[in-house]
Amino acid sequence: MHAALKAENITVRFGGVVAVNNVSLHLPEGGVLGLIGPNGAGKTTLFNAITGFVPVAEGKVHYYQTDVTHLPPYKRTALGMGRTFQTERPFEGLTVLENVLVAAFLRSANRREAEDIALAALEKVGLADRAYQPASDLNLARLRRLELAKALATQPKVLFLDEIMAGLNPPALHDMIVFLRSLTDSGISILMVEHIMEAIIELSDHVLVLASGNLIAEGKPRDVVADPRVIDAYLGTD
Incomplete structure (x- = not known):
């Protein structure tokens, strides 16, 4: 299977601090790669580097x-690398549609065409009925879907999701898992940073585990979460 994304021997330094140390990953076309680890492990830094x-x-x-x-x-986005961010920061003075329109203009400078792209993205994430509401009116679950709509409006082939499910209640979490599975069925490849193990196990084909900037384990989701090195990294040995 062709690789949609390959990162080889990635090292990131901030001054004298090595935040990510010689990490490689391979995301097959149409696959889901999960990236997990305790807080401060270097997950978002690796994500930001890629x-x-x-x-x-x-x-x-x-x-x-x-x-x-x-x-x-912006050039990576134009090529087809779309992403969400850990903290939702909508343009609160704009409507839901206008928020997504900002992203859609990457694909078309024509207002009508860009609106069609934006509305299609809102339809996909289940926010079409909220298109003309202020973005500031949305609750957390809908803000997460707005983030997704903005990313989808750039028409990505690879989608980077940074803790898109944090804070969702069980029904909203289930809906998000079902929705993300539908994206991979449509051919989009996903690299996801996530703390919620249910989502990682349900969605990922392969999982990487970081701790202190180093890759400490990788493999199938259920094998990885049972790995003593991973349990130690999350829970400690006491």
Whole structure:
């Protein structure tokens, strides 16, 4: 199976601190790769390095056959690398539709065409009925869906999800898992940073575990969560 994304020997430094140390990953086309680890493990830093938000000290990032290691985020997005962010920051003075329209303009400078793209993204995430409401009116679950709609409006082939399910109640979590599975069925590849093990086990084909910037384990989800090194990293040995 072709790789949608390959990161090889990624190292990220902040001054003298090594935040990510020589980590590699491989995301097959249409697959889901989970990235887990305790707080401060380097997950979001690795995520940001792959998507262009922090510089890579060593290593390479390939999106399909293209070396994107030193491309700025907007160029990676234009190629088809879409992402959400850990903290929802909608444009509160704009409507839900206008928020997504900002992202849709990446694909078309024509207002009507961009609106069609934005409305299609809102339809996908179940927010079409909220299109003309202020974004500030949305609850947490809908804000997460708005984040997804913005990412989908860029028409990604690879979608990067940074803790998209944090704080969701069980019904909303179940709905999100079902929705993300429908995205992979449509051919979108997903790299997800997540703390919720139910989501990781349900969705991921393969899981990487980081601790203190190092890759300590990888494999099938159920094997990884039973690995003593992973249990130790999360819970300690006491």
